[in-house]
Amino acid sequence: MADRFITPGGLARIRSEYDELFAVERPKVVETVSWAASLGDRSENADYIYGKRRLREIDRRLAHLARIMKQAKVVDPAAQPTRDQVRFGATVELADEDDNRRSVTIVGDDETDASAGRIGWSAPIARALIGAKVSDERIVRLPGGEKSYEVIAIRYPG
Template sequence: MADRAPRFITPQGFARIRSEYEQMFGTERPKLVDTIAWAAGNGDRSENGDYIYGRKRLREIDRRLSYLAKVMKSAKLVDPATQEQRDTIRFGATVELADENDERRTLTLVGEDEADASAGRISWVAPIARALVGARVGDERIVRLPAGEKSYEVMRISYPD
């Protein structure tokens, strides 16, 4: 794991992860423990759906809590608002791209743990992000995707204030 890239994350992404951790640990898990204790008091556990499901869900929650704790511990907070070189694409940049057909898409380069492609947040280590890092407005980048190569022109770069 020594070769692993740093686990960069934006302050917003870190806040989302912390919020999920606190909600699970402070609310969801205690309620589930109460349900399991109640179900266990109802006798035969082998056919007790509340007990069986509760134990299974508790294991899922504990795994997720462990993962979230690991992410928070190893996270390197990078605030894109402090980026000094705002004319090049770096971590945290929001980028508008145009492909060969002038179809536009907007992406924000974020940490692996906060990526959500459907929301336009892509991991900074994704192939398209790696191809874009260092580019400026007007630059063209060729991205190797599973469907083949695709060319994008950088139309706009912005960072949060």
């Protein structure tokens, strides 16, 4: 089993989703299914059929989230002792060969969000950046070919 590193914020988001599904959404769907079942014939009862399907989806998601929380190893980026190198939780400003700049934060694989600049620590770009210092150049092997990045800045929260 691979390590399942996660930031405290990522674990809080997963816990919040779990709590919302378990305490709010699932009881509502159970109530709808119970009501639909009381109407009699279930074979053509859309509320019943959809409700049962939605319950299975919720239960699968709850099991997945529970597994993540059980296996999670919380790493607080603010407590990183080495702040001059890229490590888990670092926000890294990069420049490519054309001086296009972008900022990425290395987080757990379960909390990635490319549109927000959060990339999983096992992603190719994150693996290439781990251990880099400011002004280091790293080559990332991507499906579309190799791309070179220079580390412009490294920041940690706190």
